[in-house]
Amino acid sequence: MSISIEGITKNFGSFQALKDISLEIPDGQLVGLLGPSGSGKTTLLRIIAGLETADEGRILFHGEDVTRLHVRERRVGFVFQHYALFRHMTVAQNVAFGLDVLPSRERPSAAEIRKRVGTLLEMVQLGHLAQRYPAQLSGGQKQRIALARALSMKPQILLLDEPFGALDARVRKDLRRWLRALHEEFHFTSVFVTHDQEEALELSDQVAVMSAGSIEQVDSPQRLYARPASRFVFDFLGQVNVFKGQLEGRELRQENAWVHLPEGFSSNSLQLYMRSHELRLQSAPSAYAHLPFRIDSISLVGAEVRLELSPVGWSTEEPWGVGITHEHFNSWQPSRGDQCYAVPQVAHVIEEGAAAPHTLRWEQGEMDDPAAMI
Helix, strand or coil: CCEEEEEEEEEECCEEEEEEEEEEECCCCEEEEECCCCCCHHHHHHHHHCCCCCCEEEEEECCEECCCCCHHHCCEEEECCCCCCCCCCCHHHHHHHHHHCCCCCCCCCHHHHHHHHHHHHHHCCCHHHCCCCHHHCCHHHHHHHHHHHHHCCCCCEEEEECCCCCCCHHHHHHHHHHHHHHHHHHCCEEEEEECCHHHHHHHCCEEEEEECCEEEEEECHHHHHHCCCCHHHHHHCCCCEEEEEEEECCEEEECCEEEECCCCCCCCEEEEEECHHHEEEECCCCCCEECEEEEEEEECCCCCEEEEEEECCCCCCCCEEEEECHHHHHHHCCCCCCEEEEEECEEEEEECCCCCCEEEECCHHHCCCHHHEC
């Protein structure tokens, strides 16, 4: 079931929550709405569901205009962040609730309801907990029950509002993997809201990045990360290291730090954005970059070693972060207070007035003086 969102605008009093939003969601895709608090993600989700009414624009399901249809007529499943389970009902009764309250002419038989509930509980791997109450479940189990309840109505579309936000990191990761597998098996169209970049990039077929009631970019996770279309998208998708300076000839310079750029940049004031894996560290500067740092902290947690760096002889708004392999760390053995130089391998140039960042790449052969590498 495809979803077409056409020119949706929503105001709450003098506050404009959504500004002329248009978005195409193909049939069977899992689409993430990603953005900070207040960007309009949940408002848009509720308008798709029919829980809110847009001031302007249309919502179409598979070409049919559902803008004026009541939420009950849209056949949409909705999963809330805080489960919204009935505490006085068993797990099985919670899953069956939507079916039990249907008008008699639409309600399946009691035997059919029991069969459907049993099938759904097995699908979410909680059939053995059918007679327990919500208070006896973990957070992850509650969210699976909420999902089973949403699926009990055989929705055409599944909408999820921060579905894993109240869970700890390990449970979130497990449920994300499980939801993706469920989606691959049943091919329903899903839209979920999140402010977690990792969650959006891991789960989604397409991600719509939202800011202040507008959509900044819609793209696949791979293209979104590799080709952010605006400064906001770049800033929002994980930690980036920013070098600001003035263009002097072909050098972007700030005090004693500089990076040599190719021809073609006209703006005097530029910014270079570099992710942690797009930098390497050396004991001496490169021929095309002079970015001196002091090592402030070293973290050996996870698959890489994270170094936090502060500039020497120039300034940044935030410390830089660089990730190196454990093999590199063991051969180098850096300590807090050591000095090193950052050498960009890839940099994204933010130029005033440019439609999108320009990506620069340096070949390995350009990193002269192999003896400087650490």
